[in-house]
Amino acid sequence: MQAENPGQGRLVLAATPMGDIGDASRRLCDALATADVVAAEDTRRTRSLASALGVTITGRVVSFYDQVEVSRAPALIADIEAGKTVLLVTDAGMPSVSDPGYRLVSACVAADLPVTCLPGPSAVTTALALSGLPVERFCFDGFPPRKGGQRRAWLQTLAAEPRAVVFFEAPHRLAACLADAVEVLGGERRAAVCRELTKTYEEVRRGTLAELAQWAADGVRGEITVVLEGATSQAVEPSALVEVVEELVGKGMRLKDACAHAATAGVSKRELYDAVLEARRD
Template sequence: MQAENPGQQGNPGQHANPGQGRLVLAATPMGDIGDASKRLCDALATADVVAAEDTRRTRSLASALGVTITGRVVSFYDQVEVSRAPALIADMEGGRTVLLVTDAGMPSVSDPGYRLVSACVEAGLPVTCLPGPSAVTTALALSGLPVERFCFDGFPPRKQGQRRTWLATLATEPRAVVFFEAPHRLAASLADAVEVLGGQRRAAVCRELTKTYEEVKRGTLAELSEWAADGVRGEITVVLEGAAPRSSDPADLVDDVEGLVADGMRLKDACAHVAGSAVSKKELYDAVLAARRV
């Protein structure tokens, strides 16, 4: 079978095989309408079903792009994702193409989608993706930090105690960490980060990416916490620098363990977390007990 010419673009609304439906995940612009791809426009115009996180926003997007949606439009947001997936699976099993879009960025990345993808995989239905805008990769590129290796952690916990425990798990994380945050909680999250991770760890706060008032603030956690104290507006993506290599001497890590214990973590769990691959968990546990006896 001859491979498709990379220079040729298939119509995303057409089925991979006659009579076979499929799911198409499509990234949508985060702000600048010019980031919409031709493939997204074609998919909106030709899909049999458009599953949208917010149907009004999707119709507005299509109108701005000069696209007429000819298929059925259904709402598909977090609260209805499980209940509406079976009907969409039935559509695909009947030979229809279902296009899934969210309000901005890539479906499944802190947005509805992964449950439907899983259901398609289980049903043996094909799934494809139209790549495009992503706040995660855009923020990484703009951060000015080493991001060859990174992890994405969604939204931090809302409650302070849980948030501090989450931050403690990043104390020894060597990869850059990307996460989203609500603007009204950013100041509190950064203040907690200073307390848990130290004020000198570097980070970047990216605000309103690709939009008119896009802003990227880079600095230490202490500097960013001070900047955010008076309030910040807009959609926020934070990139946190990876942790520096840790000491291999258990005695040097005792204070880190005690800090986690003070925040409510069990001693054994704190030792396991701080030890990582740097030291033996048992040696660190013994070091903590020895320090307490002094």
């Protein structure tokens, strides 16, 4: 990225509070007050946030949510090229992390325009810290698939994942997701369900997947972040990954490529390929 010059436009990504207004940084307040353009996932929520912080937004406010991200990006790029500062904020947490932002950042990178970030609240790292699980190594996997079959195939890819896995889930799908996790990963694998992080009714439930599935069966409300314990070094049978391969093939991937994608520690592409052919013969 080229060095910034006085008067040069730039894109600023800013983390916003997940619930507690006191988590807003001084830099966020300054950016809201001085940006030439504020691109907001929800303009009403951003104006409410500014009001709660005692900040007056002086720049132009435009909506920038998932459905308009592609169409709005060119105009924002033009603003930056014209020397303006564009501030990108989402409803809560960090832009681009399961929220709008990735495409705009990519467009700025492609155009060699400056991009910077004002760090702050993140549900991912907050949940990791509260989970009580070993999280020295972790991966983030966004939202699970909504459909049961696809969700179980996704869970199967985590069967041998040695790192802790963080993901978001909608409250009305949490019970089904945890029930599928018990079926695919086993009821003894540990996890933590974090609900309403930083808010008044914050709650962290820790236990085995079986215990958490039972707890969630009657319904759960609020914003949900799940931390799944990494797998222990147990051998994985190639047959356990056949469903994952077939799911990928069903989406148009070649069989050999699907085997390469789904192969994991202890299971080679060749072993998985042979297991799929054997399952098809059966």
